Amino acid sequence: MKKLLCLVTLLALAPLSSAEERPTFRLAWSIYVGWAPWDYAEHTGILAKWADRYGIAIELVQVNDYIESINQYTAGQFDAVTATNMDILTIAAASGVDSTALLVGDYSNGNDGIILRAGEPLSALAGARVHLVELSVSHYLLARALEGLGLEERDVEIVNMAEADLVAAWAGGTVPAVVTWNPMLMQLKDQADTALVFDSSALPGEILDLTVVKSDILEAHPELGKALTGAWYETLAQLQGPERADALAYMASVTGTDAESFARQLTTTHLFSTPAEALAFLESGQPRAIMQSVAEFSWSHGLYGPFAPDAGFVGIRFEDGSIWGDERNTQLRFSSDILRLAADDAL
Amino acid sequence: MRRLLNLQPSKPLRLALFLAPLGALLLAYLVFSDARLAENPQDRLLPAFSTMGDTLLRMATEPDRRSGELLFWLDTRVSLQRLALGVGLGALTALILGVASGLLPLAGASLSPFLAIIAMIPPLAILPILLIAFGVGELAKVLLIAIGVGPFIARDLEGRVRELPRELLIKAQTLGAGTWQTLWHVVLPQITPRLFDAIRLSLGAAWLFLIAAEAIASTEGLGYRIFLMRRYLAMDLILPYVAWMTLLAWLLDYGLRVLSRRLFPWYGAAGNKR
């Protein structure tokens, strides 16, 4: 049966590979300030240039629903995807899709936040009805904020709500508390009756925006990792260089906002602009503490499914080769091999 | 050889033809599920039937760690309650508006075009307005369902009232009934079984709006659980939930059909005469 499936897959891909002799890979991305550089890289030809250099083709596909993009990656539609550390852990890695965080693009430094009605302090969260996308990064942020207050999740009432509806629901006036991310967070902050009482700048490095590749594919085709890494840092370099204004305007337009508000979102996004910065973060040991905290949250909220015995159900391998959790079930890897080449300008 | 259009299946063949597509669907699922699981035992996209059974059993019999509730039954109860309230409210309003518009030319002059326009508005497109006007509580969910099915039922009933033989309305007047008594003793009794038909037809849409409503803002419900679990691809829970919702929808439809036959024994007989 497996052979049959392979055959079917091969037949389906046949026209692609015959038209283009070199291997083709698909990267799914969804609209978010930290991932907009991918679209710019394709737009300017940077991505194609790096793919050419390594003799491969990279197809960038925009998926309008963020979770759906990870689901499709997990189901096998894509070779690579943009995702946060928590979602890639709970959706892909927990489903047995071994994934490697090729690029640690940025961490949320205020892109996620908790909004209350004006004048309310953070402690007013106790007993409130909190509206958020349940089991998302927002949920994690809330859990961390409550921890800081010495409260637990059962001290608030959590109402699940699609991110697209949060702003309208807030405007209705009956919603006392919202946890969300940008650009919704910015829209809410700009309204009169709001107080931003907690945001991700209090948790530096905990909410990571990654570009992830399937580990087996990366192993078989390291050139994919190299091409993606090269294209990424060349794009980020343009963001700091003379092309900055053009780049900002373009990325603003693809994310459906204007350059000014895109620049504002960028200020709450801590970009690792150079390979050296990303490397320093990976080597700091901080990822280990972060991933442990995220894994514990995920397990305690049932995100690993009914059969996970403990928070270490999914093994996570770090840059130094150490593994946290179940070694036999290592499904998420942080790797710096290609990053080092980039830092040494050896790509 | 008889013509294809004259060939009738025999009883066993009819059963086989009924089961064939369902069986093929199940078989295809099994084949692809096994193939995926052979490749990756942790695959969640097409879980094995045993996994789905375990998950459903756990949801139905083991109290939730956080709330202590049996989530499966809680979700079912809450969703059915929302569905009943929404459809009930929508149908009642539709009955009043539809009958008024169909029976009274004065009311129809204003209501008929209004209903035609309202029925064209996709309720999901004006969701933000509903959220702002009615908040995010139970009211908004019930109203979304009511607004979703109400105009459709109202227009259907309006047409049904206009289809009532003119003779019967004249007859009622020659037998001493005024507007109100004609409405009460002639129009309402004859339109109620048609209301049941319209409700059955709109139940599909009602489920859709229920799920949409529960995706907006919820703490429990069948649609809520499906949307939540979708976040981490828990198809072992989503697929049994979908099957359960299908069964519930079928049961509701069947129940309404039986109830209608019990309550209006004259309806089928008179319908056949027409």
Place this chain on the structure above:
Amino acid sequence: MSELVLKNVGKRYGETVVLERLNLTLTAGDFCAVVGASGAGKSTFLKLLLSELQPSEGTITLGGRPLPPEPGPERGVVYQRYSVFPHLSVLDNVRFGLERTHGDPLFGRTWGARRRALRAEAEALVDAVGLSAARDRFPGALSGGMQQRLALAQTLALKPELLLLDEPFGALDPGNKKAAHDLLKTLWRDRGMTVVMVTHDLSEAFTLAKRVLVLDKTREDPHNPERYGASLTYDIPVDNGLPPREAAPRELSA
């Protein structure tokens, strides 16, 4: 019982003239049949007598008073179809008019002794039209002939001054039709009411009625066929029992 008088009655829709110059006097207890070709305005004529339509010109009086502008219990009607309420049992169909005219103003319901008296009255009528065995059945379960007998009983319960019949037996097979004719004749003789029956069946008209009226166009405009409407062209007295052709027609207008 009262006299029905039509004076110079006409009905037009814009330029289209359907009926014109209708003059007729029906004395109490008359039984007249109105015949005419399809499209001659028979049903418009009936609708005028029911007040379902208002005449464009002329006057109609019943018992010396102008005809009420809306249908009411002084005039009863039996149609070819849809004469009885499908959602009510045979007995409840007959009780319908009695309850509405004797009941409370809001819902038209009666209670107690009066309710029982009206029920007994309705049961007697059901017996009179031979439907006692079917008293609790719904009309959908009755044959066409039984339905029309029920319609007669339902209408007669209110003892209308004027009974209007619109092709009442048109859908019945010959055997049922004969039985229905006999019943109608008996009821008419016993109750002495005024009856106007519209029919396209000439033999039925001459079998049942004392007078047969013919609706037809007397003037034709070949370039504009809608310019002139139909009028009552013949008023034929029928001596019951004699074959229709031997009655001497009397021309009303040329």
